[in-house]
Amino acid sequence: MAILILTAAPLLPGVIADGTPAGFARLPWESIVVVLLLALMPWRPARVAVAATFGLLIVLASVLAGIDAGFESTLDIHFDPLEWQRLREAFGVVEDSIGSVAATTVIVVLAIAIVILAVALTWAALRVSVAIRAGRTRSTTVASTVAIVWIVTALLGARLVPGQPTAASASVGAITAATSRAAEGLSALADLPREIATDPYRDTPSSELLTALRGKDVIFAFIESYGQVALQNSSLSGGIHQVLRDGEAQLTADGYSSQSAFLTSPTFGGISWFAHSTLQTGLWIDKQSIYDAVMQSDRFALSEAFSSAGWRTVSDSPSNTQPWPYGTSFYGYDALYDADNVGYHGPTFGYAQIPDQYTWKFFADHELAAPHQPVMAEIDLVSSHTPWAPLPQLVPWSEAGDSAVYIPQAAEGKPASVVWQDPEQVRQAYAESIQYSLGAMFSFLHNSNDPDLVLVVLGDHQPAPIVSGQDASRDVPISIISKDPTVFQSIEGWQWHDGMLPASDAPIWPMDAFRDRFLAAFSA
Template structure:
């Protein structure tokens, strides 16, 4: 029985998938070629070398389990593989998110469980490998026969493509996993040099005096909506409500004199790390990991914000979730003023991850930026965070003249509710859809309730929500919309062939997010016809 359990444990480790969409019964019915090679190695080694080699193999398999576990977690949350070179910072971020999702006690329990699981894995895998080595040494002929039979099954499976429950019988998944991680580690370690060249190669580094002349006199808001991904328009349980809000929003804007054009951008990240798509859109550089982001912030690159600043706009970053100063961000992006959560003067209850509801944030944008007299045009990046996980119930909209200092939200549903006390995973899509609808209704009402012919809004998502909302294989696309009351503004993007209205068509253009900066600056620079 001990021998059977040892073999079964090694088998499971070698066939364990490294991505969530690979978890199935068929995955555990495969024949791992790595197991055959390990047994063959132990069979041919001299007797005195078998035990040390088995010990090393057991420790190596422990590292394989760690890699597969990290890959599974990253595939579930970020829809990609773990990268050893720059992803360790996500451990702390993941724990912080877990504290929000399950509470401090639940997060501590989960952390202890992970540590215990790692210790148990090592304590079981090494003895299991030694046990297999002992069996191989004691029964070489029987081992050779079993190995030969299993090898025939693997070869036939590889040649014929034989499958069980939709999964190929012949597996080399662990070997590919180790190879892929080794290759990516080498590539990631060398990527900094090529990214530095991309930073320096900026077609707009020496922009002329007609930079952004097509938006002269306009107030421009670059509005990021947290977790607003394509899944909001395609996932069957979410899409009907969200698309209805987009269609009614298009009508509401039209009645106020505004028009909209929409399409999709492919975000460099998934499920989180909003600062990466922010940097990608602002700089025109594909910033898909923390190493690139850190390298970028230490460099000199024209951002959309600094371009507006050079062209004569007053520039701001409105970041309600930021509670401290950000001098390195101000130096890089070039904004004149950072408006953080503590600067917004919010006196209401904490609602959701960002604490401040988006209606209050937009109300302050109008009061402190747009409604000021004797000023230059304003360009501001505004982050709307009410749609950030864990998606507690958003407050209903109130009249814009009732927002005040936010105290009005004290009597709203969800007030004082612990975000961790949610209804369970069965309702997560419903809660996500509700939060996205709230943000879109709020933004539409903000524009339409005070129609300003000189207001231009670029509205877009930063990334898709987690896979437990989107389902497997959702892609990285996010909706993007330009809203303006000036036909000349929309005429400049007519060649983009974007869909009319706030809802992008299924076949609307899809750009990588790093293409937006250059196309935007090209469209709106120069005096036009």
């Protein structure tokens, strides 16, 4: 049993990373080293300490590999140990998908399994070392022979199973990879002050900023998980294309025009605030540590540019249930709307605290209805946030601001526990959520009918691989909508495509390029 544990457990990180049990057909270097080391140590307390350290390191490697696999499957990124704060948000997503009781149960079971594995590895290493010490000459010869076999197979690249080298150091590899990612993160953080300081717009006089947009209401609206896959995946995009075509026809009838392209997001599957801050600051923000550092800097954000040029600035983020100090300390918003101060008392829809159509209606009624100072707003819509169930339905615009109208909808929709039993149902639910979010936006545009409105609507990131598939791009659609032809004259050099549906050959910009190009197009 001890030999079996020492043979299998150190291979767990590789099995988790590869997603196949074929990784168990390998020989772990870590066990060979620790057994030989324990056999040569004369002091029992020292042997116990080394065995316990070995057990903890293997468990640490397995945990890191498991977390990394989870991040790859949902966010299409590797886990950086310096970004441990993300685990809280990851747990929140799991909780929203399967419920708090089930999510907590999973964590408790995993914690128990981790403790059992650490104890079992410690015992196994000590047990085998005792056997070697009892028959020192023969056992040491056997262990040394195994070590030599490992070295030879490593040098030759021998394989018992195709694609799986017999010589393995999966646990050491998992810890080394995590350490390397942490070092890369520290290096990026060290370069950040120089990038922040290199800002061509920091000292631009307010009289020269955004002159081509003076007197207009400018809204930057992020549609959660609105990615390229929504437009270019044949199994998903049919209904979404129809919503876009119908919406564009209504826009044309109402006097609007639109142009579209793609941006490459710094994030994938979640962590939307990386996209929001990248668009606003012109910095590539793909790590929590970088985000935190930027939020404590004096980087010139789009919201600050509008504020200094005379706009009232507003953040409308219905997913926020806690105070958001960066909204004032960094972005400098004049007003912050969140889940607690917009008067919504209806049901939640999965992750979404508030349906998108209610968000649009509240914003239109409170910011655009009466004569007002020009408004710049960022609206972060969340109805299309995973788990995409249950979903709200569109209602007549006159009823969209009534919380009560949404009460029966939550009960009528499929719960996440049902939808997530079948990947095809998940993909269909995602597509329906995008159709709803786009429909809510078109409902706002048709009914608000603001002649001075400029709407920049875009996705924050692609949905998780269960929808996007493996090796999907990080591209998201972006559109500009306005009734004023001079808006499109200002961006003529961008060569964006007419309409709400960008073709596959539409321009693709990195998201951090948008701020400078936007300011350049609309400033003196």
